[in-house]
Amino acid sequence: MPVRPSLRACAPLLLLAVAGCTLGSSTGTSSQPRGTPVPTATAVGTPLGLATAIQIGPEGGALAADDGAWTLTVPAGAVAAATTFSATPLTSHAPGALTQTVRLEADQPLAGPVKVTFKGLGSSYPSGVALKSLAIRYQDARGFWVAPDGLSYDAAADTVTATTPHLSDWALVLGQTPDLQGTFTLTQTVGVPFTASGTGALYAWTSATEPTYWMTGTVTLDADTLTAGSATCTPDARAHDLELSVAEVHGADFRWGMNARWALTCTDPSLSQDLATLFDTLQINLTSCGGSYVGTQVNGDSFIQGQYTKTCGTGGVVSATWDFRACWDGLSCQPSDPCRTGTTTCNGGIGTCNPTGNAADGTPCGTSGACVAGACVGG
Known part of the structure; x- marks a missing residue:
């Protein structure tokens, strides 16, 4: 079953220079207005475990995660005969x-x-985030993350629910559109060495005095197994979500960090442990190690790019690169016409989705139609 992230109250990993949990009450405004990013498709998630299944008949029933993170409710009459419903946990590529x-x-x-219901963040809502900051998205056949027609919120139960006529891949997300999206890499040789790469989505916190973002993402180990001396270690999964955190542009520096953790099982039992990301740009982790930005950073309205390395002498290094943008040229995107395909072009960080071809025949369109030769038929 999916494991919910343990969000740190008020995201202390990265608030640091902004006093405590006070960003939400700041009277300043962001200096980084941007256009709306063009919707783009993502890869399909990779299974993280075996599916669980239950049979539900016309009388109705429910399938839920062991930890209560999500529930699929099948009302009476939603199926005409006994039906097997299954759920498989996946890595998440949904923005936010x-x-x-x-x-x-x-x-x-x-x-x-x-009905698809997700549990909210419980006691872990950071300042500036509430239940109605959250939303649900599903991934369609083309890879786009789509908002259901309607969501309902139950503050007492701390849940958000989508009512849907179909099943797909579903995720709980931050409800607004990301201002920046992109990739990062991580090299860590302190302790059990590994390399990893990831994707991140940044959401502007417009009440902050400096350009400040909520950040979510996923980090994936580059190998199925890790080597520590003569021992081999196997992680519980290659990919883990980053915990919700705060990043900011402070002066000339982009200040951020990663907070993900893997459980390792090693051939040398003494090495079996939790493996944590130790990267941050503010010396919160590895306080005795020196750190510095490498080369030239870019912290503009449309691009945030850079590299930072911590050096711990004979103890190893922790280094990351990042490239977050408001828009990426050449990505597959969805034009307003669902029966067309498109690619993005960027101008000053604002993207345009240019139609380039026809969607595959049979692609759903309208309320009940299907695409045929680039036109919606029966919708």
Whole structure:
């Protein structure tokens, strides 16, 4: 079952220079207005474990995560006969994902809508984030993360629910559109050495006095196994979500960090441990190690790029590079016409989705139509 991230209250890893949890009450405004990023498709998530399944009949029922992170509710009449519903945890590529993605499937067609419910952040809402800051997205057949037609919120239960006529891959996300998205790399030779890469989404916190962002993302180890001396270590999963945190542009520097953790099982039992990312640009981790930015940073309205390395002498190094942008040229995107495909072009960080071809015949469009030769038929 998906494991919910343990969000740190008020995201202390990166608030630092902004006093405590006071960003939400600041009277300043962001100096980084941007256009709306063009929607782009992402890869499909990778299974993180075996599917769980339950049979539900016309009388209705429910399938839920062991930890209560999500629930699929099948009302009476939503299926016409006994139907096997299954759920598979996946790595999440949804922009702004706060949990792993869950793939929900059924072996019979639905006769009516079902409900997908995600639990909120409980006691871990940072300052400036509330239940209604959250949303649910599903990934369609083309890889785009789509908002369901309607969401409902239950503050007492701390849940957000989507009512849907279909099943797909679903994720709990921050509800606004990311201002910047991109990639990062990580090299860590302190302790058990490893390299990893990841994706991140940054959401502007517009009440801050400096350009400040909520950040979510996923970090993935570059190998299935790690080597420490003569021992081999196997992580519980290659990919883990970054905990929700805060990043900021302070003067000439982009200040941020990673906070993800893997459970290792090693051939040398003494090395079996939790493996944590130790990268940050403010010496919160590895306080005795020197750190500095490498080369020239770019911290503009449309690009945040750079590299930072911590050196711990014979103890190893921790180094990361990052490239977050408001827009990426040449990405696949979805034009306003669902029966067309497109690619992005960028101008000053504002993206335009240019139609380049026809969507595959049979692509859903309208309320009940399908695309044929680039036109919506029956919708």
